Amino acid sequence: MKYILKYSFYEMVRSKWAYIYTGFYLCVTFALYLLSNDLDKTLISLSNITLALTPLIGILFGTSYYYSSKEFLQLLLSQPISRWHLFLGMYGGMAITLCVSILIGIGLPLISFGILSSASVNLFLLLMTMACTLSVIFSLIAFLIAMQFDDKVKGLSISIFIWLFFAILYDGFTLLLLFLFKDYPLDKFTIGAVITNPIDLARILITMNLDVSAMMGYTGAVMSKFLGKGIGMVVITISLILWTLIPLGLLKQMGIKKDF
Amino acid sequence: MIKINNLHKSYKKNKVLKGLNLTFDHKGILALLGPNGSGKTTLLKCILGLIIPDEGQILFQGKNIKSEFKYRTEIGYLPQIAQFPENLTGNELIDLMRNIKPRTNRAEELIKLFNLENELDKKMGNLSGGNKQKINIVIAMMSDDPFLILDEPSTGLDPLSIRKLKALLTEEKNRGKMIIVTTHIMDLAEDLADKVLFMLDGKIRYNGGMMELLDQEEEDSLENAIANLLENKKKV
Numbered sequence: 001m002k003y004i005l006k007y008s009f010y011e012m013v014r015s016k017w018a019y020i021y022t023g024f025y026l027c028v029t030f031a032l033y034l035l036s037n038d039l040d041k042t043l044i045s046l047s048n049i050t051l052a053l054t055p056l057i058g059i060l061f062g063t064s065y066y067y068s069s070k071e072f073l074q075l076l077l078s079q080p081i082s083r084w085h086l087f088l089g090m091y092g093g094m095a096i097t098l099c100v101s102i103l104i105g106i107g108l109p110l111i112s113f114g115i116l117s118s119a120s121v122n123l124f125l126l127l128m129t130m131a132c133t134l135s136v137i138f139s140l141i142a143f144l145i146a147m148q149f150d151d152k153v154k155g156l157s158i159s160i161f162i163w164l165f166f167a168i169l170y171d172g173f174t175l176l177l178l179f180l181f182k183d184y185p186l187d188k189f190t191i192g193a194v195i196t197n198p199i200d201l202a203r204i205l206i207t208m209n210l211d212v213s214a215m216m217g218y219t220g221a222v223m224s225k226f227l228g229k230g231i232g233m234v235v236i237t238i239s240l241i242l243w244t245l246i247p248l249g250l251l252k253q254m255g256i257k258k259d260f
Numbered sequence: 261m262i263k264i265n266n267l268h269k270s271y272k273k274n275k276v277l278k279g280l281n282l283t284f285d286h287k288g289i290l291a292l293l294g295p296n297g298s299g300k301t302t303l304l305k306c307i308l309g310l311i312i313p314d315e316g317q318i319l320f321q322g323k324n325i326k327s328e329f330k331y332r333t334e335i336g337y338l339p340q341i342a343q344f345p346e347n348l349t350g351n352e353l354i355d356l357m358r359n360i361k362p363r364t365n366r367a368e369e370l371i372k373l374f375n376l377e378n379e380l381d382k383k384m385g386n387l388s389g390g391n392k393q394k395i396n397i398v399i400a401m402m403s404d405d406p407f408l409i410l411d412e413p414s415t416g417l418d419p420l421s422i423r424k425l426k427a428l429l430t431e432e433k434n435r436g437k438m439i440i441v442t443t444h445i446m447d448l449a450e451d452l453a454d455k456v457l458f459m460l461d462g463k464i465r466y467n468g469g470m471m472e473l474l475d476q477e478e479e480d481s482l483e484n485a486i487a488n489l490l491e492n493k494k495k496v
Contacts, residue, residue, distance in 0.1 A: 003359040007348060014347035014383075071343030075399070078308040078337040079360045082329050256327075260310040 001085035001092075004076065008093025012065065018097055021057055025105025033113055039120050042113075043127060046106060047206050050131040055138040055199055056163045058098055062142025063159040065094050067152045074260050087255045091143055098135040103128065123209055130202040133240055137198050138163070140247040147254050170197050195239045205236045261285040262307060262407075267316035269302055269462075276302045277313070278462040284440065289433050291453035291470075292442045293486060298459040300442045301340065304409050308337055333361065338400035340411040340442075342392040346385030350376065350395050353384070357399050367402040373424055374398065389416040397425065401432070408432065408439040414448055426451055446483040456482070458489055465489055 012018055028049060032042045066073075069090065076086055107128055115124045142159055149155040174193045178186055194200045208229055262284040269277040276299045284290065294300050305311040307318060309325060309332065317324050320331045344353055354367050371377060374394040379387060387395070393416040400410065413429075414422050429452055432439060443449050449456070456473050458466040466473060466489060470482065477485040 003356055007345070007352060007356045010352065011345040011347045069345065071339065071341045072345055074310060075337070075339050076360075077310050078332060078335070078339070079357070080330050080332040081360055257312065259312060260305070 001081075001089045004081070004086055004089025005092045005096075008090045009096050010093075011069075012061075012094050012097035013100065015097075017061070018101055021061075021098075022101040022105045025102065026109060029106050029109040033109065039110070039113060039115055039118050040123075042110070043115075043120055043123050044210065047127050047130075047203075047210075050102070050106070050127065051134070051199055051203050051206075052167055054098075054102065054131045054134045055167060058135040058138035059142045059145075059159045059163050060156070061098060062091075062094060062139035063146045063155050065090075066143055066146035067155065070260075077260055083255045084252050087143070087251055091140065091251070095136050095139050098139060099132040102131045102135065106131065123206070126206060126209055130206055133244070134198060134202055137240070137243050137247070140244065140251065144247055144250055144254065147251070147258055166197050166199050170200070191235075195235070198240060198243045201236045201239050201243070205233060205240075208233060261319075261321060263319040263322075264303075264307075265317050265319070267303070267306060267318065268314045269299075269306065269311060270314055276462050277306070280316070280462075280464060282457075282464065282467070284438060286455050287433075287436050287438055288455065289429060289439045289441060289453045290455040290457055291449035291482075292440055292457045292459070293446075293449060294459035294465075295490065299462040300459055301411060303459070304411060304440065304442065308332065308335065308409065333363070334405050335407045335409060336400045336403060336405040338396055338408075338410040338413055340415070342389070342396035342416070344384040344392065344395070347383055349383055350380035350387070353395065353399065354380070354402070357402070361403040363403050365402075366404050367398060370398040370402055370428075373428065374421060390418060390421065393417055394421060401428070406437055408437055410439065410441045412443055413441060414443065414445060422448070446481070446486065450482040458486065460489070 029042070029046060032045045033039070036042055036045075073086070073090070077083065110124055115121060141162060145158050145162065146155045149158065170193075174190075177193075178190070181189075194204060262282075264280055264282040264284075267277050267280040267282075268275070276297075280299075280303065292300050292304070302311055306313050307320075307325075309329065317326065319325070321334075323331065325331055348356075358367070371380065374397065376391065376394055376398065379391050379395075384392065384395075397413060401408065410429075413425060417425060426448070429439060429441070433452075433454075441449065441452065450470070453470055455468065456466060456470055457464065458473075466476075473485050474480065474482070477488040479485040479488060
């Protein structure tokens, strides 16, 4: 598996899109810091950008990578290697590339501005972790979509819709339901709604640590109030781990049964 | 030996393989022929474990291959489409395959045969279709496996390389390997194969010697003999 992972990483890391993605984050991070000259403000702006952008890039990269590797995948599947190790290696190489882009694009400039010796170091580490986690989750979802749909156009369209749903539509639906059923106790529903959206989970985890309650939103406020900050963070962390493990299990199931 | 018992495969309502019973125990070259959609590639992919049959079983050296992968250590496979990761070089691909199949020992000899020495440091995305196919052949044959499955091996090759490929396959045949070749180029099949397996609509229409087929159809070329088999099907 390690060889598949190694060469999958080589393939992805040399892609021009990986350079463009890293370059974009580098430019944005430098620009935000130079404009505000304040690490906290830069981090808040960056968290807004990364929470929307990392899932989008993760899901698009994942889908495109799977489709472009389809013929090569067939060759590898004809070799004496288990399907599970093959998929894990290919997926791992791609996910690591996305994380490296984030760490270089956002991490390096902020470290050069001295974030590690500032009071915002915890928030910085949390932001990096959440951006990488969202990349891992959404690129995994992308693999599942691409494996399910042999048609590239259909696969890419569904991937974009899934991102649109979790990043934009989901909050709208949740608010609509909260408004329609406002006469009923909705705390448990709200917590459930948060857990089933990884972007919301990451957003709340970051805002809980920002102590900027205005940015927390209704769902974040319910999470803080009813679970407390400590238990709330544990619940969110476990949910994010499940958001990684469950798709990974599905990938294994689908990969074993799939015809290539 | 590869033994296939009652193999069925469908894609939704399209039945691709309809109860195939076969035994591959012939040391030599078998040409797997048939029109597009006859089930040739599906059959080969079932043997390689890329496609999971709906029914039936495949025994490789007496063992059922279901959910197995180690048996593929003994099979070299050349896929129909030579599509490799664009940002990897030929050397990296060969290195990757060498790590998957550590027995690999013929890479250098094959690289030399196809004059690929100056192409292996280039990214695959920058290579011509013919050179990609040559690397495809090197990867399929470099581990000196006793079984070879070659799907359209001559695609994109120039006449000189086709001649080298024919000589290489004849040499492998003489070394006692079992080689299955699918091709639409009848001249290539006629030059190489000593047995023919002709498939039509997911069933086997002919399985036997090349000369026997020509005698049976009273033809002097494989192309005409296969055309006869197709014509007879239309009449039926």
